[in-house]
Structures are given as structure tokens and as C-alpha cells.
Amino acid sequence: MRHPKHFVPFRRTIAAVLALSAFSTVSLTACAKPPKARTVAAQDDNAPDVVTYGQREDVMRFGAELAARQNLDPAWVQGKLAESRFVPNVAKFIMPPPAGTAKNWAAYRSRFVEPIRIRAGLAFWRENEKWLVKASAMYGVPAEIVVGVIGVESIYGRQMGNFRVIDALATLSFDFPTGRKDRSAFFRDELEQFFVMAHSEDLDPLAPKGSYAGAMGMGQFMPSSWNKYAVDFDGDGHIDMNRSTADVIGSVAHFLAENGWQRDKPTRFAVEPPVDTSDRATLLGPDILPTFTVQQFGERGAALEARAADYDGKLALVELQNGAAAPSYIAGTENFYAVTRYNWSSYYALAVIELGEAVGRVHRAQP
Structure with missing residues (x-):
């Protein structure tokens, strides 16, 4: 997993990934590698040519292995996977903004x-x-x-979200686009957990809808x-x-x-960062991970608001860029990190x- 400063992982939510387009328009021109096999499904979504995974041997093999690991009916798993679809927009939306975007x-x-x-x-x-x-x-x-x-x-x-979850997860599991770090293994794990969830909640895996990354x-x-x-x-x-x-x-x-949320603790304090670039770099080094005490902030020249004086936890100096303008800074606590x-x-x-x-x-x- 990449350092949190540079990567927003996919877990429970994808809304904030969408929101990163506040920094720029998400690239919609990246080419996903084409599916290995195509079959035309019923055109119930008015699509002229719907690509399903029913003829993919690797997908059916994954379904059998998934069923064995989770003690699920292989015919049920493979049958639902066979109806899952490659969705080009999923492969497009998962791409990051252009490099160098402020x-x-x-x-x-x-x-x-x-x-x-x-x-x-x-x-x-x-x-x-x-x-x-x-x-x-x-x-x-x-x-x-x-x-x-x-x-x-x-x-x-x-x-x-309006994507069928099974389609989003299948697309990213079996046809993850080139041009960024391959996350297909992560999405195969999520696809497996999706079948576990559908079984435990007695849901048709073809029914749930969510984000382009499978968040629900x-x-x-x-x-x-x-x-x-x-x-x-x-x-x-x-x-x-x-x-x-x-x-x-x-x-x-x-x-x-x-x-890691701690009851009755604050999320952050106002702070003036150190003027000295070396001290500032030291405090910024751990990124959002709370590492320094209030005393250590002071020793490095960071001026915290008065109410931070009695805080006995660790802090992180968090920098938020503002495009061409000066950055904003906060001192994040363990509860900020929990969020x-x-x-x-x-x-x-x-x-x-x-x-x-x-x-x-x-x-x-x-x-």
C-alpha cells in the first residue's frame, strides 16, 4: 500500500476519490485494456453491445476458488459472475487526475x-x-x-452510485486499466467479500448498486x-x-x-507552522500520522492555540495546499487520524x- 500522502485507497467509500476532482477534472481518456472475451447480453440497459464475463475461463476459475474458500455454492457464484459486465466508465473513472495537478x-x-x-x-x-x-x-x-x-x-x-456493484468490482478485478498501479488484487478481494455479504444478507448479487469502485x-x-x-x-x-x-x-x-477514535478528544488544533524550513520539514515528515507531543511542536517552532496546552496525545502537522496561494495548516490529533x-x-x-x-x-x- 502506498504512503497515505499520495494514495487514497478504496475501502468503504469512494466519494472522496470523486471529490479529488476538485483539484482537476478526472482524466476520462485513459484506455482500459479490452476484455479477453465478449458476449452480448440482453440489452436491458439500452446498451448496443454489453460485454459480460460469462465466457472468461479466468473469471469462472476465480468463482470456483472463491466458492471453495467461502463455502458457497459454486453454481451460484459462477452463475452470477457470468452475468457481470465490463463497464468502460468504471475503468475510466478509476484513473487518477493528471500528474502535477495542484x-x-x-x-x-x-x-x-x-x-x-x-x-x-x-x-x-x-x-x-x-x-x-x-x-x-x-x-x-x-x-x-x-x-x-x-x-x-x-x-x-x-x-x-448507479453502477451495479458486481459490474464495478468485476471490471476492476479482471480488466484493471493500465496507466496506474495495478489494484486488481485488491478488487478481487472486495469481489469475494461482496459475495460473502450477499450470501449473509440473502441478496441477489446482481441487485446492489454503488460507486464506480464498488462502495455501497x-x-x-x-x-x-x-x-x-x-x-x-x-x-x-x-x-x-x-x-x-x-x-x-x-x-x-x-x-x-x-x-482509533478516542472519546471526548478533539480532532485538531490551530497552528502556525515553524518559520524555519528544516523544523517545518521535520514536523511534516510523518505526514498525517500523529507523532509529536505538544512540547515537541513548540521546540520545533510551531505555535499551537492555547487550548492545546493540556493535550497529552500525539500530533501531526498537516499541510493542505491551496493551489497557488499559501497552504493551510492544522495540528491533527489521533482523532483526526481516525477519520x-x-x-x-x-x-x-x-x-x-x-x-x-x-x-x-x-x-x-x-x-
Whole structure:
């Protein structure tokens, strides 16, 4: 896995990957390698030529091996894989922005901390306050953070993706595009976990829809994270991340708690970075990983806000570029780092935090 400073991995969410196009337009010209075998499926989506994987020996072999590993019916697995489709747009959308594209925190932030998401977040909070309170009590994750995650990921269920999950995962498993680091092994693992999820939830694998990378539901969980962290928070016997806001809230909070969230701790402090370039480089070296104490920040010439004086945890000096303008800086805590476990991007994490805080301010101000 590449260093988090340079790579946003695919796990539960892909919304923040889409959001990276705030820095530039995502390249749609990269060529995916063509499928090895073609067969025309029923044209139920008005496509003139739909490519399915039913005649691919490697896909059928993968299905048999998957079924054996997971103790699933091989005919069921192979039959569903045979109906999965190569989707050219999936192969295009997975490509990164052009090399050398300048990041811009101000532009990125404006896509998420904006009136539409704030209004939708307020309505979501009001309608689900019971579940937010329960999740906070159980997992220690504040309502603001949970609301921020769901708002950034899917605008509270408004944008959950229109790709069949099996198609997205099959395309990236068996025909990952050239021109970037090959992630096909990762997506084959996710495809396997998708069949495990479909079996446990008694779902038709051809039915679920999600992002171009296979992330699902309001929280945009990848299948492996669904299987590991999703919870039946409303106790109805099923995990429904599309319609059950309770399950979504509980699952997001559970994920963060399992990935290092610390109850009643802040996410970041305001900071003036060191003037000395050597000191600044030292503090920036570990990237978003909290490494330094408050005292060590001071020794390196970083000026923290007053309320950081009593903080006893570790901090990371986080730099957010603003295009041609001067960068922005924060001192990220262990809880900031926990949010980046949802998506390995400091821009993503700060957008989640600031959206949640904006919704929280409006919520508290309302009678």
C-alpha cells in the first residue's frame, strides 16, 4: 500500500476519490485494456453491445476458488459472475487526475461545506437524533462526525452510485486499466467479500448498486468493511445501509471507534507552522500520522492555540495546499487520524469535520 500522502485507497467509500476532482477534472481518456472475451447480453440497459464475463475461463476459475474458500455454492457464484459486465466508465473513472495537478483545499472544502449539504445534514440530524445519541454513547463518536461522514459520502443518501456493484468490482478485478498501479488484487478481494455479504444478507448479487469502485450505501462502505464493521443498529435482523439510517449511523460510528477514535478528544488544533524550513520539514515528515507531543511542536517552532496546552496525545502537522496561494495548516490529533482511516486523505478528513461542525452549529441554534 502506498504512503497515505499520495494514495487514497478504496475501502468503504469512494466519494472522496470523486471529490479529488476538485483539484482537476478526472482524466476520462485513459484506455482500459479490452476484455479477453465478449458476449452480448440482453440489452436491458439500452446498451448496443454489453460485454459480460460469462465466457472468461479466468473469471469462472476465480468463482470456483472463491466458492471453495467461502463455502458457497459454486453454481451460484459462477452463475452470477457470468452475468457481470465490463463497464468502460468504471475503468475510466478509476484513473487518477493528471500528474502535477495542484491540490486546493479551499476549492475542495467548498464542494462539501456548502448550503445544500448543511440543510440536508440538519434534516438528517433532526430525523435521526435518537440514533446519533445512541451511537455516540455506545462508540464515543460525536454526532457531528457521523453526520459529516454521511454528508460527504452520499449527501445523506442522495448520491449512493448507479453502477451495479458486481459490474464495478468485476471490471476492476479482471480488466484493471493500465496507466496506474495495478489494484486488481485488491478488487478481487472486495469481489469475494461482496459475495460473502450477499450470501449473509440473502441478496441477489446482481441487485446492489454503488460507486464506480464498488462502495455501497449512505456510508459508501466497500464490501470488506461492510462485513467487518457494519452493524444491525436498529435490531431488525438485517443490515441495510441504503434505507436504514440507524444501521448507517451505527456502522459509521463503529468503524471509527474500531479505527482509533478516542472519546471526548478533539480532532485538531490551530497552528502556525515553524518559520524555519528544516523544523517545518521535520514536523511534516510523518505526514498525517500523529507523532509529536505538544512540547515537541513548540521546540520545533510551531505555535499551537492555547487550548492545546493540556493535550497529552500525539500530533501531526498537516499541510493542505491551496493551489497557488499559501497552504493551510492544522495540528491533527489521533482523532483526526481516525477519520483518515475512512479515507486516507487529510482533505477528506477536514471536510468531514468541518461539515459536521457547520451542521452542528445550525442544529444547536435552532429552537
